[in-house]
Amino acid sequence: MTGIVEVDRFLRPAPDLSAVKGKSAQTAVLVSDSDKYLLPSPMTVAQQLAAAIDAQILVSVGKGHFSPASGLRALPELAAWVKANIDP
Secondary structure, rough: OOOHHHHHHHOOOOOOOHHOOOOOOOOOEEEEOOOOOOOHHOOOOOHHHHHHHHEEOOOOOOOOOOOHOOOOOHHHHHHHHHHHHHHO
């Protein structure tokens, strides 16, 4: 758990990552390198998750925490990955 009440609510019960692994041909973890809620660091969290589900890591530079309050409306890194990795 993160120690942040609002975040920990989403992690109970903990997701079954073994159930996720292998459910799709291609898997990616999208992370902002400046997400202050991913502790101890965004890259550490992304690396742990990617290792657990055998996924690529996509880094979105300087976009903070992905939330409605951030005002973020587009993730071109994700769109490009989908276009490159998903069969039409």
